[in-house]
Amino acid sequence: MFVHAHPDDETIATGATMAHYAAAGALVTLVTCTAGEEGEIHVPSLAGLAAAEADQLGGYRVSELHAACAALGVTDHRFLGGAGRYRDSGMMGLDTNKHPRAFWGADLEAAAGQLLEIIREVRPQVVVTYDDNGFYGHPDHIQAHRVTMRAAELAADEGIAPAKIYWSTIPRSVMEAGMAHFAGSSDNPFAEIEHVDDLPFGTPDDEIAAEIDGTDHADAKLAAVRAHATQIPPTSWLFSIAGNFGGEFVGMEHYTLAVGRKGPGSGKYGWETDLFAGLDLDGDAA
Numbered sequence: 064m065f066v067h068a069h070p071d072d073e074t075i076a077t078g079a080t081m082a083h084y085a086a087a088g089a090l091v092t093l094v095t096c097t098a099g100e101e102g103e104i105h106v107p108s109l110a111g112l113a114a115a116e117a118d119q120l121g122g123y124r125v126s127e128l129h130a131a132c133a134a135l136g137v138t139d140h141r142f143l144g145g146a147g148r149y150r151d152s153g154m155m156g157l158d159t160n161k162h163p164r165a166f167w168g169a170d171l172e173a174a175a176g177q178l179l180e181i182i183r184e185v186r187p188q189v190v191v192t193y194d195d196n197g198f199y200g201h202p203d204h205i206q207a208h209r210v211t212m213r214a215a216e217l218a219a220d221e222g223i224a225p226a227k228i229y230w231s232t233i234p235r236s237v238m239e240a241g242m243a244h245f246a247g248s249s250d251n252p253f254a255e256i257e258h259v260d261d262l263p264f265g266t267p268d269d270e271i272a273a274e275i276d277g278t279d280h281a282d283a284k285l286a287a288v289r290a291h292a293t294q295i296p297p298t299s300w301l302f303s304i305a306g307n308f309g310g311e312f313v314g315m316e317h318y319t320l321a322v323g324r325k326g327p328g329s330g331k332y333g334w335e336t337d338l339f340a341g342l343d344l345d346g347d348a349a
């Protein structure tokens with residue numbers, strides 16, 4: 064079960080992993096916490112849908128999300144609390160954070176209870192969300208983390224806690240390789256960044272628990288990225304890096320392990336290659 068804040072996060076952060084497990088026959092459940100109402104619009108003909116205009120972007124992004132799920136082979140998608148329950152809060156500190164339905168202002172117990180209802184039904188062995196900074200500090204990402212971790216506590220009280228909880232991330236080494244590769248390029252997505260430590264995200268390689276090789280699904284992930292056209296323009300850094308690094312970047316996704324016992328791994332840091340590593344078919348520690 065993947066818990067994400069906005070339509071597009073599922074693809075950007077975990078699209079290849081979701082496609083990998085969907086193709087392998089696992090039940091992949093995606094829970095999206097908001098409809099992304101406060102997003103930018105990179106499709107000029109849709110500018111009138113913006114929050115400050117017709118305020119219809121959320122509904123449109125639902126269609127983008129469905130197209131992305133189809134590209135990834137994900138068939139079980141839910142909105143936390145039902146479609147429209149929680150609204151995209153906008154970037155940290157904006158007045159939109161105070162909207163009556165802003166996810167950032169959601170009652171934690173109520174939202175966690177809504178996620179617990181899905182956990183009771185789906186009984187996920189593995190859950191994936193963000194770290195306590197929401198990966199890069201967006202209020203809805205931070206709230207998605209808090210709601211997920213609280214729901215897992217409530218599930219544990221009922222004896223149905225997931226065996227493992229992972230937080231999506233990017234290894235510091237991948238960021239450094241990207242910066243080195245694009246140094247001097249006119250199309251440098253890292254142009255504003257002097258040092259990798261200046262980025263609001265990135266995890267030291269020795270703190271990574273799992274690397275999922277979804278390179279066989281890199282094309283599906285890029286199709287899902289294209290489905291989120293209002294958020295990710297053709298000029299996006301994602302396409303720049305994908306064009307240069309291809310499946311090596313797009314298809315490889317990384318996670319830290321927040322809850323549970325790390326299974327067998329390989330390589331310099333013993334990274335797992337499977338989120339179910341160390342679990343038996345019932346999702347119990349083998």
Ligand SMILES: CC(=O)N[C@H]1[C@@H](O[C@@H]2[C@H](O)[C@H](O)[C@@H](O)[C@H](O)[C@H]2O)O[C@H](CO)[C@@H](O)[C@@H]1O
Binds near residue numbers: 072153154294
């Ligand atoms: C990937 C992600 O979480 N996107 C969010 C984010 O989008 C950013 C926002 O529009 C910001 O104003 C831009 O400068 C930045 O480039 C975007 O990534 O926040 C949006 C508003 O909450 C959200 O809709 C979008 O999904």
Ligand SMILES: [Zn+2]
Binds near residue numbers: 068069072201204
């Ligand atoms: Zn997001």
